[in-house]
Amino acid sequence: QWFNQDTDMEVAPQIQAHISEKLEEPMHPDPQTFDDLKISNPLVQCLRAHKILKPTEIQRLAIPHILQKKDCAVIAPTCAGKTLTFLLPILQDLQQSPEHYHTLILAPTRELAYQINEQFSILCAVFNLFSSLFIGGQDILQQNGLLEDGFYVMIATPGRLVQVLQSRPREQIMQRMQKIKFLVLDEADQFLTGSQQFNDDVSFILDFLPKAENRQTLLTTASLSNEMAEMLHGSRFQLIKTEKQLPVNLKYKFYVVPQDFYMSTYLIYFIEKITGFQIIYDSDLQENTSKIKNPSFQQCLIFVNSPHQCELINRVLLKFQLKSTCIHSILKMEQRIQNINSFKTRQSQFLVATDVAARGLDIPGVELVIQLNTSGTVEEFMHRVGRCARGADEGLIINLIQVGDALRLRTFEQKLGIQIKNITEIEDFVQNGKIQKINDEFVVRNYFAKVIRAEKEIKVEMLDQNVGLKLQRKGK
Incomplete structure (x- = not known):
């Protein structure tokens, strides 16, 4: 349903090899700074204020493609800087055209969603932007109000977002969610190859969003499983991957x-x-x-x-x-x-x-x-x-x-x-x-x-x- 394909489960090793061949070089010959990556000066200054001076390998590889509005699947080990890889292009787009209902970021756990929200809040403070957090364990009535009031970025776990969407008239929700320009699935392998409940929840949420060709979709993960490789093979996604799977130290x-x-x-x-x-x-x-x-x-x-x-x-x-x-x-x-x-x-x-x-x-x-x-x-x-x-x-x-x-x-x-x-x-x-x-x-x-x-x-x-x-x- 998500990738419009039917791939044989037994060809995973060949698909992994195909993915490695398809990896793209960065647009800039040798980007070493955020300026080289065409990140706006206000964002660069914000990063410097937080002592983030140089982009990581995955940021150098992926950000140029994301800024070109490509759908991307970003595969890099933990601590590689994947969160900033998608937050910076989103913030740059918001800085240029601050529109409500701009981005939806889905995370598989409450803790990860909370952490992404913290990082976004730190970066967006100087731009008068804000996010809304939709996770279990918090007041669902208050979260319904957040959906009514509007947001620039919604950060959510699928289960709680489904509950919120089900509690409002469908037509009313559709009018808001159809404005989404960015969809991010962080730790995407959990959504694509995890439990059936995850699959059902994400499919339910996608029904409220613009069609794939009318939004930009970003997938991030630290581990490319055979099942996920099969799903991505032949899809519209630009596959971007670092060489190492784990920290070398x-x-x-x-x-x-x-x-x-x-x-x-x-x-x-x-x-x-x-x-x-x-x-x-x-x-x-x-x-x-x-x-x-x-x-x-x-x-x-x-x-x-x-x-x-x-x-x-x-x-x-x-x-x-x-x-x-x-x-x-x-x-x-x-x-x-x-x-x-x-x-x-x-x-x-x-x-x-x-x-x-x-x-x-x-x-x-x-x-x-x-x-x-x-x-x-x-x-x-x-x-x-x-x-x-x-x-x-x-x-x-x-x-x-x-x-x-x-x-x-x-x-x-x-x-x-x-x-x-x-x-x-x-x-x-x-x-x-x-x-x-x-x-x-x-x-x-x-x-x-x-x-x-x-x-x-x-x-x-x-x-x-x-x-x-x-x-x-x-x-x-």
């Missing part, structure tokens, strides 16, 4: 945890040894303290696979007096934003998260990502590790896995062209950087009893607070 490690019920135990062990946090326990777990000696990593992001595990691990870290917070789909939106900001401002040094934090979120300063059981697909793996070492920082990825996950990691290595090394020894920053071999018997003997006792207490607390019941009701 990452080191990848893994360790096979003997049994799944030891996962929290090994997490605490690795946190203590690698980050430089020295966790001191007392016999009653009442006065646990954590001290920093020669900290190697200041900010650590821990990925888990379910909201229940997210709550449990976060509370384990808090039990040992580590400054931790968490984010998952069951938390209210206000709490999610508060927790993310706590991590961004370094009030919290650990963020335990499900995949709601894996896409698009820009959290500078994350030097360490730990995965408890690896992600299911190579795309999920890319997005998770892409939260680390954003910009020029270096980063370390540690995968705590079970034996059955090892083959999946090898598949990720082959597809991404990386090497994930087994951890056989560890540098103990608490003991003055001494190198020591990892001994499973030592870890279990010295850590397991304390961690399992903490977990039992936490599970009782969660039961008393109906936390587990709330998670179960949500079907998570």
